[in-house]
Amino acid sequence: MTDTMTEADPATRPRRAESLHGRPATSDRRREPSPRRRPTLPRLSPRHWLVAAVVGLLLLFGAALAYLTADPSGREVGLDRLSELAGAGAVEKATFLDEDARVVVTTAGGEQFWVAYPASDSATSALLQELTASGAQVSVDAQPGKAVTRIVATGLLPLMVLAALFGLFFVGGRDGGASDIRGFGTLGKRGGGRATPPAVTFADVAGADEAVTELREVVEYLNDPGRYAALGANPPKGVLLFGPPGTGKTLIARATAGEAGVPFFSVAGAEFVESLVGVGAARIRDLFASVRAVAPAIVFIDELDAAGRRRGGAETGGSEEREQTLNQLLVELDGFAASAGIVVMGATNRPDILDPALLRPGRFDRHVTVDQPDRAGREKILQVHSRGKPLAADVDLAVVARRTPGFTGADLANVVNEATLLAIREGRSLIGMPDLVEAIERVLGGPQRRGRILGDEVRRRIAVHEAGHAVVAGAMGQEVHRVSVVSRGSGLGTVGLAGGEEAVLLTAAELADRITVAMSGRAAEEILLGSASTGSEDDLARATEIAREMVLRHGMSPTVGRVRLTGSAADVFLGGQAATGELSQDLRRRVESETARLLDAGFERAADVLLAHRAVVEGLVSVLLAEESLEGSALERHLQAVVPTT
Numbered sequence: 014m015t016d017t018m019t020e021a022d023p024a025t026r027p028r029r030a031e032s033l034h035g036r037p038a039t040s041d042r043r044r045e046p047s048p049r050r051r052p053t054l055p056r057l058s059p060r061h062w063l064v065a066a067v068v069g070l071l072l073l074f075g076a077a078l079a080y081l082t083a084d085p086s087g088r089e090v091g092l093d094r095l096s097e098l099a100g101a102g103a104v105e106k107a108t109f110l111d112e113d114a115r116v117v118v119t120t121a122g123g124e125q126f127w128v129a130y131p132a133s134d135s136a137t138s139a140l141l142q143e144l145t146a147s148g149a150q151v152s153v154d155a156q157p158g159k160a161v162t163r164i165v166a167t168g169l170l171p172l173m174v175l176a177a178l179f180g181l182f183f184v185g186g187r188d189g190g191a192s193d194i195r196g197f198g199t200l201g202k203r204g205g206g207r208a209t210p211p212a213v214t215f216a217d218v219a220g221a222d223e224a225v226t227e228l229r230e231v232v233e234y235l236n237d238p239g240r241y242a243a244l245g246a247n248p249p250k251g252v253l254l255f256g257p258p259g260t261g262k263t264l265i266a267r268a269t270a271g272e273a274g275v276p277f278f279s280v281a282g283a284e285f286v287e288s289l290v291g292v293g294a295a296r297i298r299d300l301f302a303s304v305r306a307v308a309p310a311i312v313f314i315d316e317l318d319a320a321g322r323r324r325g326g327a328e329t330g331g332s333e334e335r336e337q338t339l340n341q342l343l344v345e346l347d348g349f350a351a352s353a354g355i356v357v358m359g360a361t362n363r364p365d366i367l368d369p370a371l372l373r374p375g376r377f378d379r380h381v382t383v384d385q386p387d388r389a390g391r392e393k394i395l396q397v398h399s400r401g402k403p404l405a406a407d408v409d410l411a412v413v414a415r416r417t418p419g420f421t422g423a424d425l426a427n428v429v430n431e432a433t434l435l436a437i438r439e440g441r442s443l444i445g446m447p448d449l450v451e452a453i454e455r456v457l458g459g460p461q462r463r464g465r466i467l468g469d470e471v472r473r474r475i476a477v478h479e480a481g482h483a484v485v486a487g488a489m490g491q492e493v494h495r496v497s498v499v500s501r502g503s504g505l506g507t508v509g510l511a512g513g514e515e516a517v518l519l520t521a522a523e524l525a526d527r528i529t530v531a532m533s534g535r536a537a538e539e540i541l542l543g544s545a546s547t548g549s550e551d552d553l554a555r556a557t558e559i560a561r562e563m564v565l566r567h568g569m570s571p572t573v574g575r576v577r578l579t580g581s582a583a584d585v586f587l588g589g590q591a592a593t594g595e596l597s598q599d600l601r602r603r604v605e606s607e608t609a610r611l612l613d614a615g616f617e618r619a620a621d622v623l624l625a626h627r628a629v630v631e632g633l634v635s636v637l638l639a640e641e642s643l644e645g646s647a648l649e650r651h652l653q654a655v656v657p658t659t
């Protein structure tokens with residue numbers, strides 16, 4: 014059981030999650046500015062190469078023609094005029110341009126003109142002799158450059174243009190075999206995929222161990238799809254990656270393909286939503302046709318929410334198109350067999366707005382959370398990105414990691430990049446610590462980051478809240494396997510508790526414990542910080558729900574009695590609204606006060622534990638502020654003093 018300090022919709026929580034946490038008063042992380050796209054050089058497909066070749070060849074052809082037809086200097090005169098001048102000894106210089114079939118003549122007076130070769134070769138040699146005899150300085154230029162150019166321009170170039178055009182039609186005429194450059198031609202034609210698997214592997218992904226572990230199954234499946242089919246096992250057909258922008262969802266999907274050695278098709282959800290009805294659906298059909306041709310393969314749909322938005326909303330324009338697109342996507346997802354070896358991975362940071370039909374079994378039924386990295390994760394990411402970069406001896410990546418809480422993988426890649434640029438700009442061959450520090454400032458100052466970073470005070474409050482949950486849960490004998498103040502999905506911090514959720518029966522004492530654990534974050538804030546915050550809203554909602562059910566459903570309140578209050582009024586009550594009618598005024602009051610009493614009791618118990626172990630809580634808070642997350646034996650050591658001995 015994971016207890017997530019969630020601030021968002023239930024849909025954003027990992028399945029089987031129990032939430033003990035709350036939302037900050039104002040921010041809504043889901044409305045974050047859309048993810049930055051790092052500019053990358055487009056990969057050229059054969060099709061693009063061919064287009065480039067045709068254009069290039071045509072340009073060459075034009076240049077050659079211009080060269081060949083360029084006029085020699087001077088005006089043209091007749092042969093007889095030349096003979097006249099030669100006879101008078103007035104020709105100073107005569108050049109026979111063989112390729113142009115012209116004679117360029119300079120007179121004693123410095124005048125320049127040209128004469129076309131006579132009609133026959135013999136006449137031309139006669140002219141040559143005549144000019145030589147006249148005392149003119151005569152030369153013959155065979156113009157080898159022009160000769161070659163003429164052959165190329167009139168023979169070879171047109172042939173090459175024709176060949177390239179032919180290739181273009183051939184490549185363009187079938188699916189696949191193209192790249193994933195966005196916005197060029199139709200999706201079907203460019204296919205989105207490359208037959209060669211990406212070069213990135215899990216080794217290039219750092220600080221996302223949980224996600225990587227879950228995706229190993231996908232790799233295994235792609236390595237041998239037939240085995241899944243033979244065993245009748247449920248293959249990982251659709252995987253939904255969710256997490257904040259820049260946490261490496263695209264990278265992880267690409268690395269999964271690289272690890273499995275299969276082609277990777279990448280498209281953006283928005284590409285399927287056109288204004289023309291039916292175009293998006295046709296693109297999806299084309300895409301999957303190309304994927305089937307090269308399977309096993311991975312299809313990655315970035316920003317899945319753009320195409321997979323909940324249907325039937327009151328939207329203006331484009332909704333019919335969106336519906337058709339979504340339906341086609343569902344048809345494709347249902348259409349391929351377990352042995353097909355096709356895995357569709359979707360990424361979103363708004364799982365709450367996805368159409369529920371997309372999340373059904375057999376579709377996007379595997380959910381992988383891609384978290385913001387914690388301190389250790391950030392250090393590993395920094396290591397990955399500074400691989401092969403010249404770091405000065407004073408650089409300590411652990412220190413950089415400590416200084417960058419809240420930074421995503423993309424932010425950290427940016428930091429290393431900026432630091433490199435700084436060093437280059439100043440003509441240094443090594444990247445120093447000052448460069449990295451300056452780079453952190455620059456990335457922090459960027460427009461994307463400013464809203465996302467949490468102030469020290471808020472971080473401390475989150476740490477206090479989470480430490481409170483952890484210590485109280487530990488004291489209640491629950492197994493706490495992880496505490497973290499790193500935002501997870503849309504949450505602020507988390508406490509991972511083992512077991513519990515699947516219990517068949519729960520005793521009144523166990524329910525009371527749950528209320529106590531839920532109230533403990535709030536209690537810690539009040540005790541250690543002297544005030545409450547909005548961060549406990551979800552915790553309170555949970556605790557209240559449990560308390561109401563104890564009173565109304567399970568007859569666990571002495572004052573209300575061992576009774577199951579049924580009927581619509583009680584259900585309304587359970588739904589959190591004031592009951593009307595059916596429950597008597599008196600009974601209603603008793604239900605209310607019993608609920609409040611159970612909640613108060615839970616709070617008091619939590620507060621008692623926290624007061625008794627205040628030093629443990631404070632110790633945990635400072636470790637959390639430094640390390641950001643704590644698990645395994647390190648966490649065990651911290652909670653040792655509070656865990657009851659059995």
Ligand SMILES: Nc1ncnc2c1ncn2[C@@H]1O[C@H](COP(=O)(O)OP(=O)(O)OP(=O)(O)O)[C@@H](O)[C@H]1O
Binds near residue numbers: 257261265360394424
């Ligand atoms: N865990 C990580 N390990 C190493 N590098 C990372 C990691 N996360 C992000 N990066 C770096 O940040 C870049 C951007 O990440 P990516 O585009 O994969 O994020 P994303 O979650 O898909 O974001 P978006 O929501 O913006 O699409 C990656 O190409 C990589 O360089």
Ligand SMILES: [Zn+2]
Binds near residue numbers: 034035534535552
């Ligand atoms: Zn909480």
